[in-house]
Every structure is written in structure tokens, then in C-alpha cells.
Amino acid sequence: MTKYRRADPEISRRKFINVALGTAGAVGGLGLVTALAGVRPPIRITASKVPAIAGDILVYAEGPDAGKPIDISKLNDKLTHAWPQGKDKTGAPVVRKDEPNNLLMVFKFAEAELVAPTDLKATDKGVVAYSGICMHLGCQVGNNASKPGTLLCPCHSGAYDPRAGCKVIGGPPPKPLSQLPIKIDGTGLAATGPLNAPYYGSTESDWASLLEEAKTI
Amino acid sequence: MNQWLDERLHISRLNDKFLRKAFPVHHSFFLGEITLFSLIVLILTGVLLALSYEPSGVLVKNPMDPMGSLVPAAYASIMNINAMPFGDMLRRIHHWMANLMMGAGLMHMMRIYFTGAYKKPREINWWIGLLLIVFTALTAVTGYSLPFDNFASTTLKVVVGIASSIPWVGEWIGQAAFAGKFPSSGLIPRVYGYHIMLLPGILLALTGAHMLLMIKQKHTQPRYAKELAYKKIVGVPLITQQTPIMLMLALLFTGLVILFAAFIPVHPSEVFGPPGNSSPIVKPDFYLLWVFGILAILPGSLEFNFLGGVFNAEFFGAIVTPGVVIGLLFAVPLIDRSSENQYYAENPTDYPVRLAIGIAFFMMIAVFSVAGYRPELVQSNILKESNANTILWISAVVLPALTYFAVIGIVRGIRKFRETDQREMLAAAAADD
Numbered sequence: 144m145t146k147y148r149r150a151d152p153e154i155s156r157r158k159f160i161n162v163a164l165g166t167a168g169a170v171g172g173l174g175l176v177t178a179l180a181g182v183r184p185p186i187r188i189t190a191s192k193v194p195a196i197a198g199d200i201l202v203y204a205e206g207p208d209a210g211k212p213i214d215i216s217k218l219n220d221k222l223t224h225a226w227p228q229g230k231d232k233t234g235a236p237v238v239r240k241d242e243p244n245n246l247l248m249v250f251k252f253a254e255a256e257l258v259a260p261t262d263l264k265a266t267d268k269g270v271v272a273y274s275g276i277c278m279h280l281g282c283q284v285g286n287n288a289s290k291p292g293t294l295l296c297p298c299h300s301g302a303y304d305p306r307a308g309c310k311v312i313g314g315p316p317p318k319p320l321s322q323l324p325i326k327i328d329g330t331g332l333a334a335t336g337p338l339n340a341p342y343y344g345s346t347e348s349d350w351a352s353l354l355e356e357a358k359t360i
Numbered sequence: 361m362n363q364w365l366d367e368r369l370h371i372s373r374l375n376d377k378f379l380r381k382a383f384p385v386h387h388s389f390f391l392g393e394i395t396l397f398s399l400i401v402l403i404l405t406g407v408l409l410a411l412s413y414e415p416s417g418v419l420v421k422n423p424m425d426p427m428g429s430l431v432p433a434a435y436a437s438i439m440n441i442n443a444m445p446f447g448d449m450l451r452r453i454h455h456w457m458a459n460l461m462m463g464a465g466l467m468h469m470m471r472i473y474f475t476g477a478y479k480k481p482r483e484i485n486w487w488i489g490l491l492l493i494v495f496t497a498l499t500a501v502t503g504y505s506l507p508f509d510n511f512a513s514t515t516l517k518v519v520v521g522i523a524s525s526i527p528w529v530g531e532w533i534g535q536a537a538f539a540g541k542f543p544s545s546g547l548i549p550r551v552y553g554y555h556i557m558l559l560p561g562i563l564l565a566l567t568g569a570h571m572l573l574m575i576k577q578k579h580t581q582p583r584y585a586k587e588l589a590y591k592k593i594v595g596v597p598l599i600t601q602q603t604p605i606m607l608m609l610a611l612l613f614t615g616l617v618i619l620f621a622a623f624i625p626v627h628p629s630e631v632f633g634p635p636g637n638s639s640p641i642v643k644p645d646f647y648l649l650w651v652f653g654i655l656a657i658l659p660g661s662l663e664f665n666f667l668g669g670v671f672n673a674e675f676f677g678a679i680v681t682p683g684v685v686i687g688l689l690f691a692v693p694l695i696d697r698s699s700e701n702q703y704y705a706e707n708p709t710d711y712p713v714r715l716a717i718g719i720a721f722f723m724m725i726a727v728f729s730v731a732g733y734r735p736e737l738v739q740s741n742i743l744k745e746s747n748a749n750t751i752l753w754i755s756a757v758v759l760p761a762l763t764y765f766a767v768i769g770i771v772r773g774i775r776k777f778r779e780t781d782q783r784e785m786l787a788a789a790a791a792d793d
Contacts, residue, residue: 224638275637
């Protein structure tokens, strides 16, 4: 009689256990991935977070007058920080400062000093407003102490010229600062529309949907 | 007591296996130990700080301001820590220690590189060591973001901006890693979680693996061991000879850092103030200054779309370039291989190309770090706004190249000198006969 080994038609015990363990581990591991869904909380847009829209008034962002409307007689060629203040659903005023990218800079120059590419129609008697957030990595732009009259971002030294549409005059920013169209409203300032381009960190499509939302909130 | 423990736990086996590990006696072999001591001091001071720190962005009254202005609770708790006995000192020691841990780790890495200790069979430990350096840097950055003063919040915004600059997935990654759109209410708890749990856990695990592999594979032997006892392990055992040396070094080092911390303040949160509308001048600590420098001299116009993804200067400067640099470091044992197991530390001057590449590499990092001071260089009229980028980029290429050839030249000189010396010695010996 010849010795022969019976070919096992079924899978071996070892293989079965390995496959079973592997499957259980994979399914369990995948189950844990759902726990990761919570790491990115949903974004809730509120009236205090939407960007400035037409009709918003500008209020001081800091100093003793923080929260009070900008007084145009106190503006000068140094930057003044401002927040846009709109209204919520009930019509109560709401300062839109929960979105740090809403920070604005307001200047008053002699009218002749403002040159292209500034949108001159969006200025009023030499008063001009820009987004205060650097287009490079989102720091707050400040006065340039060593080159008065220009702006300097303290993070990576992006430089802007506020008399010329805040075009980039040095450093790494990819785009000029966005300009907010404004008009003088009594002694204060009011926005006549949204920023002429998205602020830092926002794409064109995000920006469009944000503005849509701003109108409905 | 030893006997009591031994009867129950057989610690004599542990002793034979690990505690008798022979440590080579050479000053360059203490750099890794100093890194380890810093980690221990960081954990001790970190635990003490965590007892009083409040990881929250909720606005509370500023304890420093009699007018009671509102500041994030994290910032307020830092002010309270500063007011505690030794509180400010704890923070300073913690911060200085982190800087020194990076410094000691990097110097330890240089020692390994220049003596060829990364070659077979120690490639794995080279890679673990690099991971340790990367994770130490990450831990340090999350650490100095925690006080949530104006400096820290600006730093965090830049970090989120960098994470968000990855094409296609950046926006999602930035929000997933930092709990929503900057600055969300979950931001500080998230960074706190990273800093005190996730990253130190990774660091400890990697450190454990690093030590075990080092004990298993043994140090490369310093060159004097070759003459002393060829192919034998020369050194002092961990218990008891090496331990007092280590203790002495640890205490001396910690004492120096404490002295340092007492006289040189670091990250004064009360000076930066709570997050506000004016970013302060931010610079990362020294080990990330080169990334900062690259970001400062890359033109922002470097931006293009590809298949719907945006590739911008931040992505190239802060993710691609450091990725390439770290990738190259990881590749070192794959590029420079030895067929035999490496036994003795190599004399750096015997490998002029490796030495020169290494020094040129650090030269380039140094130039990029100087580029981090671009605004100061421009303000002090050393460079002009118009030519700063060009000059810095040219130096980033030319200076390392010059360094490379200078090192090769010097090494050749040394070798020639040594050879003539030997020849003359031989000649003199022959003349004596």
C-alpha cells in the first residue's frame, strides 16, 4: 500500500484563525476611525463671524473707545484697527469680532496721496479701509516703524503700501490686502459692500458662500 | 534588600542583561545622555506646571489687570503660575530645558553622523533618533503655544496656516488637527492634549526603543578601544561606575540650566500680553528658525494650481523643504552603507566627503536661520528690501559650497601633514638603527 497524504479540501485551522482574527481586527479598527470624526467639529456661522457686508458700520477694535463707532476726525495716516458691526436677526447690533480675519485697518490720507491700484471709488475723502490680516499666514499687519507710512507684517515681514491699494512692496505675501468699500456716514464710517476680495485663508468659493450666509443671518 | 527582591523578581538576570552594559568613556558619548536628562527634567517640571495650568480659551478676568479685562483662561492661569512661589522659574526651566533638549539631541545626531555610527547594524536606531528629534520639535512648538499669549496665538495661527497649505486636503487637516476653524473654542484643549499626552507618549516610547536597541547593539567603540583591546567592548558598566558619572552630569547640567533660567527670562507671557489685534514680532525657537527663514525669503508669487489643488509658497517653504531635508537625513544610512557590521567609531577626517557634506548641510541651515532675521537685517541697513531675498538665496547655495571645498581642503592638509609626520618618524627610526 502506498502511503498518501490526504489533500485537505478545507482551509487549515491555522489559516482560519488568522483570517478570522485579521477580519475582526480590521473591522474593529475601522470602527475606531468613526471616533475620529469628532476631531473636526462642525463650523457654526453666527452673525458675529460673518464678513462685513453693505450697511455695516465700523467700530474701534481697541483702546478706550473699543466698541464705539469710528470718529473720522480722529483718523490719520497711521493705522486704526476696526471691527465691522452689523445686525443680527433681531436687529440688535453685533460686532463681528469672533472671526479674527474680520479685523480691519482704517486710514485717512490726503486725497491726492491715494493712487491706483486703490479702488478710489471705494474710498471717501481720503479715508480708506483694508483687511488687517496678512495674506501670507494670517498675522495682524502693523505700522512699519523703520519705514513710516508703510505697513509691515511682524511674522514674515510682508510689507504693504496703504496708499496704493495695500499692494505688496516686500516679503512673501502672495496678494495685496483686500479693500473694504466705505463711505462717510455722519461722523462715522459705513461699509458699502463686502471686501473686494476674500480675506486671508478663504478661497473664492468659500468666500461666495460666506457672503451668501452673511445676508441671511 | 537586593536579595529580597532577587528571590522574588530575579533581578540579577536584569542586572546581567542590562545593568552591566558597558559605556564607552569619551566626552562625545554624553550628548545623548544629556538629551535624556533634559527629557526627564521636562517631564518633572511639566507635571508640576500641568497641576496649575488651565487648558481653556474661555474668557476670564485678567488677574494682572485691576480693571478686570477679559483674557483666555489659559493666559490667566499662566499669570497665576507666574505668581506662585517658583512658578515663573518652573516655566523658564521647562522652556530652556526644551531648547537644550533639542540642542543636545541635534549635537548627538552630529556625533553619530560624523563618526559613521549610523551604518549597519545601527540604521534602525538612526531612524528612531530622527523621529525623536522631529517629535521633540513638535512637542516644543505645541508647548510654547499653550500660554496663549499674543505670541502663542500668532504662532498657532501660523502653524494652522502651514497645515492648511497642503494641497487638496490641507483645509481639512488644519481643521481636524486644531479642532475647527482657527481659533475655535476647542483649540487650546486640543493642543494641550497633544502636548501632555500624545507627543510625550510617543517620545517616551521612542526613547525606550532607542535605549533597548542601543543596549542590544552596543555603542560603536571609540578609537582608543581598538589599540586597548581589539574587538572587545571597552568601557565602564552602567552599575556602578557609569551611574555616578551620569548622576553627576545630570545634576551639573540641570543646575546650569536652572542658573541660566534664573538670569535669562524666556517667553515672558506677561510682556506679550493676551491675544490682541497687533501681532508681536514672532520668531520660532532656534531649531525651527531655518524653516521660518525659508518662509521669509520665498516669494509669495510662487503659487500655482494643479488638478484643483493649490500649491503655494507656504507649502513649499514649510512642508516640502523640511520634508526633503528630513527625508535626506533618513536616507543617510541607505546612501552611505557598509557591508561589514560597524564596530569602531570612524575618524571624521578619514571620510572627508561625508564630513564636508555634513558641515555644508549645517552651513545651509545656518544661512536659512540667518534669513529668519531678514526684517532686522533690512532695518539695520545690512541688506536692502530689494536685494535681501537674492543675497540670502545666493548665500544659501554659495556658502555651503564654499564650506564643502574648504573642509575637503583642510582635511587634505591634515592628512598630508600626518603622512609626512609618519614618514619622518619612520625615517628617523630607520636612521637610529
